[in-house]
Amino acid sequence: MNTSRIPLTAPTEASLQDIGSADILVGIPSYNNADTVGHVVQAVSVGLAKHFPGYRAVLVNSDGGSSDETTAIVARTTIDSQHFFISDHQSIMHRIVTPYHGIPGKGSAFRTIFEIARRLKARACAVVDADLRSISPEWIELLLRPIMAEGYDYVAPYYLRHKYDGTITNSLAYPLTRALYGQRIRQPIGGEFGFSGELAAHYLDQHVWESEVARFGIDIWMTTEAIAGGARVCQSFLGAKIHNPKDPSADLSAMLVQVMGALFALMEQHEGLWSRQGESQPVPLFGFPYEVGIEPVHVNVERMVTHYRQGLADLEPIWRQILASDTISRLRDLQGTTGTDCRIPDELWVQVVYDAATAYHQRIMPRDHLLKALTPLYLGRTASFVQATQGLTSKEAEHKIESLCRTFEHMKPYLVERWRPPTLQPVTPALLHHTIVVAGGDHE
Amino acid sequence: MNEFIDQALLKPLQLLGHQLLTVLPNVLAMGIILLGGLFTAWASGFFVERLLRVIGFDHLCDRLGMNAALLRGGVKTDPSRLVGRGIYWTVTVLASIAALGALNLAPINQFAQSLLAYVPHLVTATVILLAGYFLSNFTSRAVLIAAVNAGLTPARLIATGSRWGIQVLAGAMALEQLGIAQHIVVVGFGITWGGIVLAGAIAFGLGATDLAKGFLERRLGGRPKTSAVDDLHHW
Numbered sequence: 001m002n003t004s005r006i007p008l009t010a011p012t013e014a015s016l017q018d019i020g021s022a023d024i025l026v027g028i029p030s031y032n033n034a035d036t037v038g039h040v041v042q043a044v045s046v047g048l049a050k051h052f053p054g055y056r057a058v059l060v061n062s063d064g065g066s067s068d069e070t071t072a073i074v075a076r077t078t079i080d081s082q083h084f085f086i087s088d089h090q091s092i093m094h095r096i097v098t099p100y101h102g103i104p105g106k107g108s109a110f111r112t113i114f115e116i117a118r119r120l121k122a123r124a125c126a127v128v129d130a131d132l133r134s135i136s137p138e139w140i141e142l143l144l145r146p147i148m149a150e151g152y153d154y155v156a157p158y159y160l161r162h163k164y165d166g167t168i169t170n171s172l173a174y175p176l177t178r179a180l181y182g183q184r185i186r187q188p189i190g191g192e193f194g195f196s197g198e199l200a201a202h203y204l205d206q207h208v209w210e211s212e213v214a215r216f217g218i219d220i221w222m223t224t225e226a227i228a229g230g231a232r233v234c235q236s237f238l239g240a241k242i243h244n245p246k247d248p249s250a251d252l253s254a255m256l257v258q259v260m261g262a263l264f265a266l267m268e269q270h271e272g273l274w275s276r277q278g279e280s281q282p283v284p285l286f287g288f289p290y291e292v293g294i295e296p297v298h299v300n301v302e303r304m305v306t307h308y309r310q311g312l313a314d315l316e317p318i319w320r321q322i323l324a325s326d327t328i329s330r331l332r333d334l335q336g337t338t339g340t341d342c343r344i345p346d347e348l349w350v351q352v353v354y355d356a357a358t359a360y361h362q363r364i365m366p367r368d369h370l371l372k373a374l375t376p377l378y379l380g381r382t383a384s385f386v387q388a389t390q391g392l393t394s395k396e397a398e399h400k401i402e403s404l405c406r407t408f409e410h411m412k413p414y415l416v417e418r419w420r421p422p423t424l425q426p427v428t429p430a431l432l433h434h435t436i437v438v439a440g441g442d443h444e
Numbered sequence: 445m446n447e448f449i450d451q452a453l454l455k456p457l458q459l460l461g462h463q464l465l466t467v468l469p470n471v472l473a474m475g476i477i478l479l480g481g482l483f484t485a486w487a488s489g490f491f492v493e494r495l496l497r498v499i500g501f502d503h504l505c506d507r508l509g510m511n512a513a514l515l516r517g518g519v520k521t522d523p524s525r526l527v528g529r530g531i532y533w534t535v536t537v538l539a540s541i542a543a544l545g546a547l548n549l550a551p552i553n554q555f556a557q558s559l560l561a562y563v564p565h566l567v568t569a570t571v572i573l574l575a576g577y578f579l580s581n582f583t584s585r586a587v588l589i590a591a592v593n594a595g596l597t598p599a600r601l602i603a604t605g606s607r608w609g610i611q612v613l614a615g616a617m618a619l620e621q622l623g624i625a626q627h628i629v630v631v632g633f634g635i636t637w638g639g640i641v642l643a644g645a646i647a648f649g650l651g652a653t654d655l656a657k658g659f660l661e662r663r664l665g666g667r668p669k670t671s672a673v674d675d676l677h678h679w
Contacts, residue, residue, distance in 0.1 A: 253589075253593045306595075307592075310592055310595070314591075314599045314600050315588065366582070369586060373589050375592075
């Protein structure tokens with residue numbers, strides 16, 4: 001176990017000396033979020049005061065060098081207890097505002113939060129994004145209560161989203177994670193999570209902090225590592241997630257590289273686990289699910305199909321190296337279709353993903369090239385999904401996603417066969433203490 | 445009569461014999477060096493070829509697209525064999541030069557010296573060509589993928605242009621290293637490259653004024669793309 005300490009700034013060290021220990025820690029990674037971070041800090045403060053009044057709580061803002069007022073707002077934001085019906089009998093909520101060290105990115109911000117949680121021996125932690133507009137105090141309870149009261153180690157968020165919101169999650173991250181690791185976590189790259197102090201220490205001990213995980217692959221890494229480490233996992237219903245739009249210049253292929261790269265790299269790391277994993281199981285869901293009105297999302301299918309067709313015309317020699325010959329010939333068969341009537345069915349999409357994972361594993365070309373070359377295929381698949389779900393409600397579209405997940409699971413032997421397994425590692429969870437998990441039963 | 449035989453026949457024969465005896469060790473040495481060199485060439489070629497096969501060099505070349513390039517050039521021999529033969533012939537040539545040097549004859553020595561002095565240039569030129577080849581393949585693939593992802597219609601043309609640009613540059617550098625028509629190569633390359641850049645700039649300036657204007661406005665003015673026609677959230 002790696003017990004070496006992560007360097008913190010002198011003021012942070014001094015704060016830790018003053019605070020000593022804590023029961024709960026809530027982390028907010030930030031970078032130029034002056035518009036929204038005040039609201040997030042208020043929601044966290046009210047949430048802690050209302051739902052965990054007797055606990056020693058710490059709010060940690062891990063900032064990436066914001067040039068706006070972000071850190072100042074975090075430091076000075078207060079709440080008016082009376083307006084929120086908060087009891088006067090409160091433990092003091094401590095506040096730490098600190099820059100993080102290491103490679104710039106959300107992962108490095110989380111690393112500092114994990115280190116502070118370890119130093120303070122926090123029992124339960126949560127992290128929430130600083131750009132949230134829809135966060136409410138209840139989110140804090142929903143992310144922390146399963147850990148404090150129910151003995152869970154990891155709480156994934158469950159949001160209500162438009163059927164075309166989060167297409168990478170719907171067509172790739174969720175179905176693949178579910179098929180590989182057997183846990184139906186609907187938002188594995190959600191952004192808000194709850195986790196035990198023990199799991200935070202486990203995260204710190206992993207040697208990933210100089211890799212891409214330290215940049216942007218942290219969400220899927222945390223979820224997968226929790227499952228692979230044998231943590232007890234659950235979900236909490238948080239309602240709709242509304243946040244500031246991502247940087248409009250953010251490149252889709254760069255996003256795909258982050259998510260697919262992290263998924264495939266984790267597949268290599270946990271090969272022994274997923275290659276033996278059978279059917280998936282539902283994951284407990286806390287909270288009170290309800291319907292909310294979701295803003296419509298406008299989609300230009302024609303543009304996506306055009307992109308896909310260009311990929312098929314220009315990138316075919318590269319795809320031939322990545323994909324199996326059967327997959328390529330099925331993709332070529334689609335070339336005859338006209339207009340936007342170009343649909344990549346579930347089976348073919350699953351085949352593409354599994355072929356790509358295998359090619360990534362076998363390093364048939366520079367991995368960056370491989371992942372970026374899949375962008376037109378992803379757009380083709382997204383266009384297919386949009387066409388297949390036009391006129392359907394988000395709930396009905398969810399059935400289509402469920403069907404895709406079943407196809408991923410059904411075709412898993414194809415992946416195992418193509419992956420060329422060397423020596424399989426034992427499945428024994430490396431991290432946590434839990435023995436057999438029985439619903440409603442005790443656990444260590 | 446005896447004196448005549450001594451002067452006219454035996455003396456030259458003695459001289460010839462003496463000269464032969466002087467040269468014979470050198471000839472013998474040449475033969476030994478040549479035979480030893482040929483054996484070393486065969487052995488090193490054979491073992492390198494076997495070693496490359498064992499470590500999967502052919503497979504690696506296949507991944508790098510070299511096998512396809514060789515096939516395109518009409519070479520059906522696999523890369524391990526090619527490297528093995530290359531080593532065989534390199535050692536053979538070096539051994540032959542060393543063997544000729546053993547004769548200790550001034551013109552041959554001079555020839556061997558100049559040939560040996562040329563070898564580093566030859567090696568450098570080969571390295572430049574190989575590096576250029578790999579770099580051009582890598583770059584053209586990266587350019588092709590980026591251009592397709594950016595939705596540029598002439599993606600393949602741009603990628604092919606980048607490949608040939610790098611290969612021509614590598615070729616020019618290799619020729620300069622070999623000392624072949626140095627000035628012509630440098631001037632020719634400069635004119636060609638400058639011409640391409642100028643033609644591209646004129647074509648872009650005249651034919652794509654609106655595109656250039658829009659691009660600069662977006663980059664410098666920070667305005668969002670007007671062609672962003674959907675609000676799909678991929679993440």
